[in-house]
Amino acid sequence: MLSPEFIEDLWYGKHPLSILLAPLGWVYQSFMSIRRLAYQAGLLPVKRVSVPVIIVGNITAGGTGKTPLVIWLADYLKKNNFRPGIVSRGYGGAASHWPQQVRPDSDPYMVGDEPVVIARHTACPVAASPDRYAAVVQLMEHADCNVIICDDGLQRNALARDIEIAVVDSIRRFGNGRCLPAGPLRESIRRLRSVDMIVSNGYPGHGEYPMEYLAKSLHSLIDPHKEVTVDSFKNKTVHAVTGIGHPARFFSMLRNCGMSIIKHEFPDHYHFTRQDIRFDDGLPVVMTEKDAVKCTAFAGEHHWFLAIDVRMNNIFEHRFSKLLKDIINGQKTA
Template sequence: MRAQHGAGGEAGSEVARPGGGWRGRLEAALTDAWYHGHPALLPLWPLGLLWATLAAARRAAHANGLLHSTRLPLPVIVVGNLTVGGTGKTPLTIWLAEQLRARGYRIGIVSRGHGGRATEWPQIVRPDSDPDQVGDEAVLIARRTGCPMAVGPDRVAAAEALIEWAQPDLLLSDDGLQHYALARDLEIVVVDGVRRFGNRRCLPAGPLRESESRLATVDLVICNGGSPRRGEFGMQLLPRALVPVLGGQERPPTSLAGERVHCVTGIGHPERFFATLRGLGARVIAHAFPDHHRFRREDLDFGDDAPVVMTEKDAVKCERFADRRHWYLAVEASPSLLFTQRLDALLKELNHGQETPRNPRLPGDQGPAHPR
């Protein structure tokens, strides 16, 4: 299939102002109930059990061949999570792309394109693609990595289009853990080390997409923040620079110390971003919008000249109306050395003991098909 090409109340805080209308308030209330408890969730517990059962049955059907999974002629590494909302998958995907390319791989990346409104899929993503068409995370990944990328609801179709266009020799599937139609060779799960799994129930009674027992079946579990538990590897998200949305001179993140700033997010776990800015000493006025929110100029108009700081993902959607007050905080993933060493060992297994990739299209040169 040929792809379409996309076109170019706490210390250090003031009172939070919720954004995104009723959807934003509902999302915040539901997330708070999942992670802090609420009796209103009790009637949803049977639905959570049904979700968990159906999710497990669907995965088993793919593993047993009752539902088809397409195996591509190149290794596939999936990065995902068990919970809805942000855990740090995108920064880890960017880190993986950079590390794997440094090891000699030609990397291709596929993703869903969450928030994209293209009428035809899959879409090839370029650094200048329109986030309204292909999604904000996709544009961010394409810009940060420089790797060929395709998005679409059908991951297999996106991957096949990407292979035709760019001929990668290793594929990264961002947020692809539950997309079992695409067979995979390695699975990496990112866990929020602070929030963990909330009430440990599946949707809609809790935040889980699959039951927590799924962790025992994946290759690598990486814990973003907090304290890694047994079998997990640690990772931190490190602030790198404060960058003008319109471009220009960067500032060190510590320059926010003592400054009153509007902190704007349209991400799955906004409190992590707010906490990061508070940790840098900023006096944060928090504005949380729903994940993948389509920002408008008026969303960033707070009636004063205080700086507005957002995530890099949100910045790609605000460039067209940004001004000198608007900045984004660039962060980078920093996994533990043990994670890197284990990843290298698994990659060596995929390459039949070689340190560098072999051409997966040559006969007899494909790695084993791991059941998922």
């Protein structure tokens, strides 16, 4: 398995191997473009459901902040009297059959870590499956949903969509500008011209909507009712453990909270073991919630996860609300 450091250098640095891999990136980009055109031309079937479908995705591999935005959207929709259902890829899940209904107490090693986090935060019906359409159909059979949010799936064109929101990492942007495997792009940057909204995780570029992460509190992995303020860890040294797509953002957030960190990076969606988070030095261990759901079974009293909130501005809320109203009123078609 390639290390996160190597991938970071290959895709976001100046590693010479990226140049050698560039022809493969051109082939991959061409394939993705032709595939999307085939769906648009009706050569490949596009399946539509009876309720609006909102896609939250990105054009780069790795974390950009899609899942926190999905949670925010679900909360916003519920406050505005919608009944959202959420579908996710279930990446890393080892279930023998899909779709899987996901509950707050589901096993993340079976259904994926991100769907479990979403289920815990939203109290919405959640289904996971590599086949997004099958997950949507199952949700609508078992839950009274009148809008669907799809966590990831921008490139899964078989599912018809009404709103596309692309999330961009404001720091890393599009890396070296090359497609997989030479760079982080899943498809051409030109794809962003066709989405309805671009959200920037951090400082926005032209035409982008800002999304701000707010450090909320620290929660014990072994006692869900035990919560302390972020300030209680200020000026302390902690082990910072993470297996997410962009660990530098998490490390920076902990430093901004006043913590001195000892970094422990693992690949995205990593399957943790007891030894991975055991250091026997008495120092607190802090991780993301996405990592924490996979470590609860073997955590100790010194293991914590950092809870975050997402803040979106009123301009985004207004634009999103307008798009949704237009769909419901039949003024926009996918």
